[in-house]
Amino acid sequence: MADSFRRYFFVSRSSLYTELILGCLQIQLGVICSIGICILSEAKLQAAQWKSPSELTEQVTRVNAELAEQYSKLGTHREVRVGIRAKDEVNFDHLELSMPPPYRFQPKPILMAAPENFNPDLRLRPVLPEPPQNPSPPKASSEPATPDAVLSSSPPKTSTKPATPDAVLESIDTDYHYESDSFGQTNFFLDSTVKFRLSNGNKIFFKTGFNLFEQPGVESISNFPLQVGWEGKIGKVTLQTAAGVDVFNRLPTAINLNAKVEATISPPQVSSSGQLRSLVLLSGNLEQGPYKSNARTLDNQITAWRFGPDLYWQIDRHTSLFSSLRLGNYNDGNSEVQSFSRLERKFGQFSLAGNLFTLSYDRDLERTSGYFSPPDFLLYNGEVAWEGDIANFLRCRLAANLGRQRLKGVFDNANTYQTRCTVKFSPNLEADLGYSFSNVRSQDIGGSANGSNSLTGQLRVKF
16 A cells, blocks of 8 residues: 555656656645645634635536536546546546535546546536616706707716726636556646636636656657637527647647537526525537547547536535436547436535446457446445535545446445545635545456545636
């Protein structure tokens, strides 16, 4: 266990990219730790409350955005991620069969089909209607205007307000994800997204970063993703599109794209206390790009088209249901069908949930293409979680998932343990840090025991 833990935090020194990354991360972690110590030393820190009324709309529009990351860890090999970075948005070691708290963690896009890669990237965006502002009409004069009065009336004053800019910087999110397993495979993701709000209310974003994939018997692969996207509303439908390229150190450049259409079937209803009482949201997703499962899969230049619907139903203020279906087609001739469903009930700071995940491929090409492609895989479990405020600026979540997994007719235990904390340095600056361990299978290696670790983090800056 100690060797596995050391492998989790240290990457091979033979990789120059890894050394540079670790150097940067040490500096970032040092800065974050220094800020944390300063905050803890001030007992009377004026930090904003965790759920302020001003964040109500954001809570409704994003109802557990990190739900995607948790589910991604169950669905496929980035946040078996059941845990969607529209997932968001991904390694069985990341299996988080739990609907996460209202963290703002953004999972990766759905491009992988292993349970740890499943990432519906669910984003609920309905916005609470604002009360109309009806300025009182000007009072009518009781005396008729005389010609002299009309001539002496001053000309209309020109507005002195500055013109509204075409685009305003809204936020910068930086995601960190490092995963390793008992088979010597490691994947590292460091992505940054810059988002702008346009004058008409639509949004554009730019995403870039650095990814590193290492696996025994395969030369390490470095990846530099570049993507530009747009998000807006057309009537009552929210549309999100993005396209870009993936640049590799020793592989040809590949194109990536994704699109998401989201519609509110039942408008959100919010209680007087600000809690979401009911909502039905349906979305359709389409993604294409390199299948970033591991170094061997990338070395074989495997790409995939993946598409399917998501359904989110807030049954009442304490109960919710999420269900997703994904169909995939790969350039090696393979195809997949995967589904995921989750039912959750909250009891104050505690919650209980049940998760069900299925995965089926037309052909098992793991030995040739490199990715986990079982003809029959089933995973189900129950989750117990606690989430609460440790301090007015610190919120944490602990979860344990206990269940069973079936691969080619053989059953085995499937357990996942996960923790995550969010530190709110100021109303505009906050950070997440999480760790999880899972024995959910991400490879078909006979009866060998599977174990995987995942370290995730995000730094968010709002403007």
